[in-house]
Amino acid sequence: MLKPEERLEILKCLNQNSYAELRQCLKELHAADIAELLPTLALPQRIKVMRLVDKSKASDILFQLHKDELPPLLEGLGPKRTAEIVGQMFTDDAADLLGELPEEQKNILLGLMEAAEAEDIRELLRYDVDTAGGLMATEYVAVKKDITAAEAINILRKIAPDAETVYYVYVTNEREQLVGVISLRELIVARPDTLIEDIMRTKVISVHVRTDQEEVAKMMSKYDILAVPVVNDDMQLLGIITFDDVMDVMEEEATEDMMRLAGNIEPEGQEMESSFWTRAGKRLPWLIGLLFGELLAGNVIGSLSETLERMTALAFFITALAGGPGNAASQSLTVVVRGLATGEVSKNKILSVVWKETQVGLLVGVVCGTLLSVMAYIWQQSTILGLVVGLSLAVSIVIATVLGSMVPVMMNRLGVDPALASGPFIATLMDITSMMIYFGLATLLIL
Incomplete structure (x- = not known):
């Protein structure tokens, strides 16, 4: 977030009377700061800024704006200036931006761009947005395996300025198939006359063009790499996915899981962008179902009213x-769902994770049950009340942690998103279970 003094400085810059002074002032500002302040300005001022900044900075600013802010701004800039700005973006960013525009406007802009660049963007637009193909950029550094290190460095000098990243140099054969990779450091320290195939690593971590974006994020996190190559069925190199793109994916997936854990099934975490009718419609089925569950818990209490009267x-x-076990279940649920999402909970670790959560439940249950039991005894001077209350809480918390860890695992095995095993669902289930245990024990020990 911009500090007040920084905001005032930028506003002062934008109020320059001379175009030359404003252009120089904008040159010194960071694109992210301009993008943050731009939506607060009047449309004519926004257009003025985007016309005066250089095309490279304008592309950075444009990509950071919300999609709802784009149509009036792009209309004010005009197709020619917009095409120039979009042309400065990497192909994956350009495809993301154009994918948000109406078909007619998108085709006009592509028609004004260079033919080769427009074709690359059209190719990316054919892939689903949540796949590796939808994430990848086509600007990468690749060399043939039968050239020398010195020749590879000369190629790098020519194409590196246009590449999205130069940390890795990919190696292809005559059929454009990915056969190896070299880090930039390995290439620089190699003897100039050394053949690339003699120093390249042949075990290359790559992803298929149709791999889901979440799997791509997991792979890059697992192997701690800054970029991953994307290949087709014939192992031909199509593009690369960089770490900054994966960070966006991880944020999207985390948002989606959090929405679902809260009992919301909005698919892309776009809840705040939907109408209140749509938002209510998404939530009502869950809330109505859980309401009947709570009535069932109330029915358990009603059926044992004699015990309550005694x-x-x-x-x-x-x-x-009711609350303690529900909270314990939600904690276990969150831990397991996160582990499943990040890959930390694999198939061979499931039983171990459930057992560890059960052990946690035993310890927490004993401590909380004992504490509540002592409080009940001090308040009512009743040993039997303390025993009922404490034992009920301890048993309920143990069951809650077992359910909280097992339900998402079971759903995952059935091929259902484990985040759908939402906190409200588990909490309602535990309300019913804990009331049955509580009044069951009270009926057994008090009557």
Whole structure:
């Protein structure tokens, strides 16, 4: 976020009377700062800024703006200036931006761009946005395996300025198939006359063009790499995905999982962009279903009203017996869902994770149960009440942690997104279970 003094400095810059002074002032500002302030300006000022900054900075600013802010700005800039700005972007960023525009406007802009660049962007637009093909950029550094290190460095000097990253140099054969990779450091320290095939690594971590974006993110995180090559069925190199693109994916996936954990099934984490009718429609089925579940928990209490009448002090602890296990279940659920999403919980670790969560539940249950039992005894001077309350809480928390860790695992095995095993669902289930345990034990030990 911009500091107040930084905001004032930028506004002062934008109020320059001379175009030359404004252009020089904008040159010294960071694109991210301009992009943050731009939506707060009047449309004529926004257009003025985007016309005066150089095309490279304008492309950085444009890509950081929200999609709802683009149509009026692009209309004001005109097709020619917009095409010039989009042409400065890497192909993956340009495809993302153009993919948000109406078909007619997109085709006009592509028609004004250089033929080769427009064709690359059209190719990327054919892939699903949530696949490796939808994420990849076509600006990368590749050399043939039968050239020398000195020749490769000369090629690098020519094409590196246009590449998205030069940390890795990919090696291809005569059929454009990916056969190896060299780091920039390995290339620089190699003897000039050394053949590339003699120093390249042949075990290349790559992804298929149709691989899901979440799997790409997991792979890059697992192997700690800054970029991953994208290949087709014939192992031909099509493009690369860089770490900054994967960071965006991880944010999207985390947002989606958090929305689902909250009982919301908005697919892309775009809840705030939907109408209130749509948002309510997404939530109502869950909330109505959970409402009937809570009524079932109330029915358990009603059916054991005789027990409640015999010892009215039991009513005081209902909220603790309902809330505590639900919170414990949600904690276990969050840990396991996150582990499944990041790949930390693999198939061969599932039983181990469930057992560890069960052990946590045992410890937490004993401590919380003992504490509540002591409080009940001090308040009512009743050993039997303390035993019922404490034992009920301890058993309920153990069951809650087991359910919280097992339900998402079971859903994952069934091919269902484990994030759908939402916190409200588990909490409602535990309300019913804990009330049955609580009043069951009270009926057994008090009556």
